[in-house]
Amino acid sequence: MTKVTIIGPCLVLEILRAMFPHKPTSLIVAALCFCIVFTSSGPVTLAQKKTAPAEATPPPVREQFKFGEVDLEVLEQADLLDTRFERDGLVLVDESANAFLRRVGQSLVPRDLELEKVSWKFRALRDPQPNAFALPNGSIYVTTGLLTLIDNESQLAAIIAHELTHVMRRHTYVYNRSNRKKFLSMNVMAAIGAFAPGGVVGAVITIVTTVAPFIMMATIYGYSRDLEREADLKGIDMMISAEYAPEEMVNVMKLLDKDLEGENIRLFYNDHPSLDERIKYLSGYLGARADRVTHQMELNRERAAYFRTMESVMRHDLQLAIKAGRARSAVYLAQRLVEFHDDSENLFWLAESYRTLGPRTPQLTEKQLTNSAMKDAAKKSVKRTVEEEERELLATPAGKENWERHQQLAEQFYRRALNAENPAPVAHRGLGMLYEKLERGTDAVAEYEKYLELSPSAIDRVRIQRRIEALKEKLK
């Protein structure tokens, strides 16, 4: 009876609509909801086990792990995932960023450790949603969204240490074996199908879901609470061994708690123990174990070094966030970047973020962050296109006021970008787009032409030329 949950409610509904064009949809929806609720409720409750005490952490490696046929299949899928991520343009090609990740990762792996069928790889994934995950073959991925959100190397070490534990302790295999017995996958997969976001944010999820459904559940949606707790605590031990500030594990949890976009289904660290709970047990564990608290000055130095190394990744992530319509995150992250280094390119990204923010509020209100409001917003976002959403907001006085303010800020930052040392030509393109929206055709054409003059081989040259032609036609 659980099969319908795999196929996904949308598909069944589409088929039904085609089969019964004159039947009331609500009846069909109700029937489907009924089925899904009934088929999902049982096994999920099985997964909510009591958590283990925080005191002792297990040895780093799961000794005497014997690979079975099922485990080898999972391993093969993990290797295929690596290939797909690369082929589909999801792995960030930034040698310095990947080298940095490698250095931090390797410093955490215990020396002389050799694990069967594990080859360590540390890579940045082009995804604006903050997340990190490990594949059982030793590939550790940290998204650009998370790399941009964190403050320093110790926080990155905290994330990688957590993921390393999942690999060393063979959590994926353990979880897979357990789930195959429980049939839990069917229900979890149905939930993923129903709530996975689209676009850039959903790309990784889509690939993992289809290539390796079990890996999907374990690596991205979280293992059982016990395994997550083990990874957190073991991660702290590894940080201390590698001389990273262990308290930064707690600070990472706090950063992950930010909900800038009001996403009611926060996909990644969501199914781990609750963040509050994690902060609590990590602080407790740290209090008992830590023999040092890193001096704030040391952390500040680390922050500056981290921002310098990751600046290009952060810019890339801003671009992704803007493309994915995560304008609030983009403004927040661009402000951090400009505070660190207000060069022309960073100012340009802040301007772009404000231009994209348009009529939206820069921050969500308490009311908008309630669960029901977030659910409503998620439903609406499927019904409306981005342009329709903007039009609706612009029809309200508050939306209009936001739009005017953000366009002004955008113009101000574009100007600052152009007045800075080594001005980025793209700021002219940004101004052109801004003026086009403000119906200042002549100014827009001038800015576009300036952009093309300064960047004759720009990848969007054809697009801008077309815009110039259209504007000139309109101005005649």
Add this chain to the structure above:
Amino acid sequence: MSVRSIVLVVLLTVCGSHQVQAQFLHPKIKANETTIRRVVVLPAKVNVVRDSMKGPEGMAAESDELSLRVEKMVAEVLSKKKNVATLPAAAPSAEGDAEQKYNVADFQTKFDELLPKIMKKRSDVKKGRFSMGDEVLNLNLEKGADAVVFIRGEGKKLTSGKTAFRLLVGGVPAYLRLQIGIVDARNGEVLLYTDPIFTGDPTTAVDRLRKALEKSFKKLPEVKGQ
């Protein structure tokens, strides 16, 4: 038998015995204001899973093979039945390899982002409501390209155990569902959307796939004198 069992069996029996094709054309196509003569087919993303008694299992290699087959077959059907030529996608230049790769990847995901909105009200394609914007020009396609074809798909293959179980208890059969969007290469407007579905093993049912595709492009006007 519980109520949910009855509901499911009825639903799945109905689903299993029919093929469904729906197609929606932009008013410009209907009014012959825009003609699709040459298209660029972007790499298809079709994924199939094997449904076993112990849950779904990934079929990455088979999915890649099927994606390629669907992509080729779409081009073939468009060419043979509608006289629409397929142009090769622009190869990334040596210096801008990564940037071009990101560009295509991001545009593919932009379609994924729009897809749920289209599916929510497919008939609005007929009103010209959906567009991917002029960013499509950043793909730097060949000059003569009129449109870009996006192909998505999902399917399920049953193991023998699961097939036997289905015969006894009922359930969703093996199937393949495609979602195909044709987007104007100049302004990003969605010119056609179609989503053929057929039952049968998606990895082997080649003829069914061809028939489903032929049906799904039925309304697209044929190009005269290419």
